[in-house]
Amino acid sequence: MLELQYVESKFAVNETPVLYVDNLTIKSGEIVGLLGANGSGKTTLLKAIMGLGDIRHGEIKLNGRPVSEQFESIAFITEEGSFPPRMTPERYARFLAEFYPSFSYERYVRMLQWYDLELDKPIKSMSKGQKSKLEICAGFAKGAKTLLMDEPFQGKDLFARQDFLKLMVSSLTGEETLIITTHLIDEIENVIDRAIILKQGRVAADRYIDDIRQEGKSLSDLMAEAAGYKEKRSHSLFD
Numbered sequence: 001m002l003e004l005q006y007v008e009s010k011f012a013v014n015e016t017p018v019l020y021v022d023n024l025t026i027k028s029g030e031i032v033g034l035l036g037a038n039g040s041g042k043t044t045l046l047k048a049i050m051g052l053g054d055i056r057h058g059e060i061k062l063n064g065r066p067v068s069e070q071f072e073s074i075a076f077i078t079e080e081g082s083f084p085p086r087m088t089p090e091r092y093a094r095f096l097a098e099f100y101p102s103f104s105y106e107r108y109v110r111m112l113q114w115y116d117l118e119l120d121k122p123i124k125s126m127s128k129g130q131k132s133k134l135e136i137c138a139g140f141a142k143g144a145k146t147l148l149m150d151e152p153f154q155g156k157d158l159f160a161r162q163d164f165l166k167l168m169v170s171s172l173t174g175e176e177t178l179i180i181t182t183h184l185i186d187e188i189e190n191v192i193d194r195a196i197i198l199k200q201g202r203v204a205a206d207r208y209i210d211d212i213r214q215e216g217k218s219l220s221d222l223m224a225e226a227a228g229y230k231e232k233r234s235h236s237l238f239d
């Protein structure tokens with residue numbers, strides 16, 4: 001279980017916090033879509049969990065203990081990638097094995113092969129999409145029970161996105177807690193259990209997908225409600 005209480009994140013340039021989470025609990029095994037408009041605080045929230053960024057207040061616990069004592073049990077899969085670019089995937093695996101006790105080399109290699117990535121190709125010579133796939137292989141091979149994914153669809157072509165979803169679904173044992181940020185809500189709607197929508201750094205909606213469906217709504221309906229999206233707003237620009 002992941003618990004966030006009174007977490008506030010502020011950047012030096014901003015007076016007001018860019019993130020304020022009063023009380024948020026994510027149960028083990030849940031797959032959560034962390035959604036919201038550009039700048040709503042999704043990446044800041046994931047970074048706060050990882051102890052990155054400027055957290056001013058708050059407490060973040062994983063299974064009752066401060067998250068800061070157990071970063072090795074969390075995999076943070078980011079758009080930027082967290083690998084030293086001069087390494088090859090092979091060398092990177094040795095680096096990961098030192099830090100993550102549950103790292104599985106076999107799993108890593110199988111995923112690299114599945115993605116047609118070479119073990120001995122310098123990471124710096126890979127394309128953006130290939131680097132992002134490597135980041136996913138590394139993230140899933142860490143054996144972490146908590147996975148935070150920041151925009152895992154970013155920079156991937158349609159088939160790579162479909163492959164990613166297949167890989168994700170087949171990699172999960174049901175014990176992992178997953179938090180995924182994305183703007184591609186149609187692709188994620190059938191995968192997530194719960195949607196947390198941020199607006200200006202605060203939780204604007206927190207709903208289970210089954211409940212949304214029972215009300216005859218879709219995830220995009222919820223997004224529009226929570227974000228207060230006005231379809232006609234753009235029309236007034238040049239009227």
Ligand SMILES: Nc1ncnc2c1ncn2[C@@H]1O[C@H](COP(=O)(O)OP(=O)(O)OP(=O)(O)O)[C@@H](O)[C@H]1O
Nearest residue numbers: 011013014018036037038039040041042043044045
């Ligand atoms: N390094 C920084 N310095 C100052 N402000 C920042 C910094 N990084 C982010 N912010 C601000 O924090 C707020 C939240 O940004 P964040 O990156 O978390 O949003 P996001 O929801 O992930 O957005 P996107 O969907 O565009 O990736 C934004 O207002 C942004 O301008």
